[in-house]
Amino acid sequence: MTTPVILQVPPFSALCNAAFALRREVFVWEQKVPEEDEHDAHDLTATHFVAIVEGEVVGTLRLIARPEHTKIGRVAVRQHWRGHGIARTMMRAAIEHARARGQERLYLAAQSDKLAFYEKLGFVAYGDEFPDGGMPHRAMRNYDL
Ligand SMILES: CC(C)(COP(=O)(O)OP(=O)(O)OC[C@H]1O[C@@H](n2cnc3c(N)ncnc32)[C@H](O)[C@@H]1OP(=O)(O)O)[C@@H](O)C(=O)NCCC(=O)NCCS
Numbered sequence: 535m536t537t538p539v540i541l542q543v544p545p546f547s548a549l550c551n552a553a554f555a556l557r558r559e560v561f562v563w564e565q566k567v568p569e570e571d572e573h574d575a576h577d578l579t580a581t582h583f584v585a586i587v588e589g590e591v592v593g594t595l596r597l598i599a600r601p602e603h604t605k606i607g608r609v610a611v612r613q614h615w616r617g618h619g620i621a622r623t624m625m626r627a628a629i630e631h632a633r634a635r636g637q638e639r640l641y642l643a644a645q646s647d648k649l650a651f652y653e654k655l656g657f658v659a660y661g662d663e664f665p666d667g668g669m670p671h672r673a674m675r676n677y678d679l
Pocket residue numbers: 560608609610611612615616617618619620621622623643644645647648649650651654
């Protein structure tokens with residue numbers, strides 16, 4: 535288990551740009567998501583988090599607040615640093631951040647082979663599988679309707 539420093543960073547700050555570069559590395563180069571789908575208008579207004587280990591941005595995710603729920607997305611950890619609890623620590627910090635702002639209802643679209651990761655954090659899959667970025671996904675949420 536590695537203990538990263540988790541920071542909320544303003545869009546297009548140096549640390550956030552490092553997170554955008556990491557997202558490109560993971561989603562575009564590794565997972566072959568079309569480049570035009572990776573960055574979107576939400577990046578201007580989302581709440582971005584980074585995980586830092588040994589001075590390097592090794593993880594990122596973003597929160598998008600919507601009236602019905604807050605969406606967690608673009609969860610990524612640099613390949614070399616996976617399996618050390620970094621995404622779990624980052625998710626817990628983001629969930630805590632949302633709760634502190636009264637955003638108890640959290641939603642995400644999970645790649646279908648990542649359901650177990652999110653289930654360990656209290657999310658439950660619902661609805662049919664759907665394609666996104668060329669990969670099968672399921673909707674998940676941490677609340678009952
Ligand atoms: C998915 C991802 C973010 C996980 O990051 P990570 O830092 O390796 O995850 P952690 O080490 O914090 O794992 C926490 C727990 O989830 C489990 N887990 C991690 N990845 C998993 C996966 N792909 N499938 C099932 N369980 C997984 C771990 O075994 C660990 O379980 P434990 O608490 O019982 O030990 C990382 O693999 C990644 O960036 N993948 C590429 C991008 C991606 O797919 N993002 C998610 C899109 S929905």
